[in-house]
Amino acid sequence: MKILKNNMDERQTAESNRVSAKSFWIAYAGLAAAIIAQLFVFRLDITHIAGELIVLLICCLYVVVGYYRRGIWDGFTKPGVKAYLGYSFVFVFLLCLPLPLSRYFRDGAPLLDCLGAFAKYFLILFPLAFAAIAVSGALTKKKQKKLAEQYADDEKAL
Amino acid sequence: MKNKRMKIARAECDLSQEQLAQAIGVTRQTISMIESGNYNPSLNLCVAICRALGKTLNDLFWEESL
DSSP states (O other): OOOOOOOOOHHHHHHHHHHHHHHHHHHHHHHHHHHHIIIIISOOOGGGGHHHHHHHHHHHHHHHHHHHHTTOOOSSOOSSHHHHHHHHHHHHHHHHSHHHHHHHHTSOOOHHHHHHHHHHHHHHHHHHHHHHHHHHHHHHHHHHHHHHHHTOOOGGGO | OOOHHHHHHHHHTTOOHHHHHHHHTSOHHHHHHHHTTSOOOOHHHHHHHHHHHTOOHHHHHSOTTO
């Protein structure tokens, strides 16, 4: 099998990577939004969105493993309790919002019932999210330490 | 930041942007963008440009104000 030669120079490759990265995040966010809308707003059965869910999970896994292998957390925070709390709170808040909102605006359910449902889902999901992010943070810190040792300043080699 | 020294060095070697690009394996647009300051080349590409023009990294890529 003849392997195709890449004719792009380093600048074109860098620009191509920037375009690909942005389009990945657009697709990722769009997929997540579509799944949430179909599940919680349009109330479709989970079997209807199984394909999209599998694709999203593969993307999540690829990103998580890729960042872990390189010992990268993110550009804004360091792995620690404050970051774990912040990210868990934001993620679970956004995830728990659509269903109660849908019940309130679409079904006319009482506001207190919707707030109660929101609180119930939040209290269940928040500890799970915190635990998952904390494990990820701990593994990342361990990997960062391993990479630092691997690429230590070896003065003996001089 | 524009790289006038690279442009002058290229002119001294009597090379067009296309010829320099072909010599180091990049596109003419990349050479143009480096000279106009719209692209920061990697160290490898800087070294390749210096070799093609017979100059050092200091000659072409160090800051003029220093």
